[in-house]
Amino acid sequence: MDRYTIKDNDICWCGSELKYCNCHKNFDLKLKEAKENGYLIPPRRFIKNLNQIEGIRKAGIINSGLLDYIESNIRPRMTTEEIDRLTVKYLKEHDSESADFMYEGYPKHLCTSVNDVICHGIPSDYVILNEGDIINVDATISHKGYFADASRMFMIGKVKPNAEKLVRVTKECLDFAVESIIPYKTTLNDLAKVIEVHAKKNGFSVVHEYCGHGVGLKMHEDPFVLHYQVKEKTYLIVPGMVFTIEPMINEGSRYLYLDYKDGWTARTKDKKLSAQWEYTILITEEGAEILSK
Secondary structure: OOOOOOOOOOEOOOOOOOEHHHOOHHHHHHHHHHHHOOOEOOOHHHEOOHHHHHHHHHHHHHHHHHHHHHHHHOOOOOEHHHHHHHHHHHHHHOOOEEOOOOHHHOOOOOEEEEOOEEEOOOOOOOOEOOOOOEEEEEEEEEEOOEEEEEEEEEEOOOOOHHHHHHHHHHHHHHHHHHHOOOOOOOEHHHHHHHHHHHHHHOOOEEOOOOOEEEOOOOOOEEEEEOOOOOOOOOEEOOOOEEEEEOOEEEOOOOOEEEOOOOOOOEEEOOOOOEEEOEEEEEEOOOOEEEEEO
């Protein structure tokens, strides 16, 4: 059924079981106008209905709660394997599962990336958190078929000023991007510009190899959400989209290498620090609602 020929009393294309006139009619009219003005319009499969959004919102609450639980327990001399065990305990108590565990063979329940590790650090009994370390804890959970994804930076004890600045500026990159969203006006490339400009203004670089993504019905969905600007036209951001923004910002150069021993751990090529913050966000008529952080 064509988006613009559906009748008012037909069931809406989004799967809500509501009449089209009471659901996505006005939305489609706005998208039609945006397309005529030259925007790249997201396909329908990017748009979540109200029931799906409610399921993702519940998953987001649990995912944020997991990171809160880790934050209340993380400490110097703790191993990253202990963080993984806390995750298993918490998820069992909340009727949820790790979406990371055995995803494409990944062996643990979340990612713990310390100091020069950009992302996908694997929890281990051999990685011990020391005073002055910075660590990103990245968790993706599944609850009753819905997914949420977020990560936080933790500073262990007193850290050096350069580490504190990197952690702070990386979160600013994310927060400024979220705050910049104007539905039906902002594109994904606009978000990338906000992130890249703020990172470079502070003397940092943006990792290109990893990006944000759609999430909610699966762990990874379209669209890709880049954190650096591209010349190609990118999708308009509209209500009903659910995706992550997760800038990875390096203290030195943006270049990385994969640890050949495990095939997962991405490290900065120059051994300098890296930081990442990540939210799952829902686009509403008013702006962006953070579902997990």
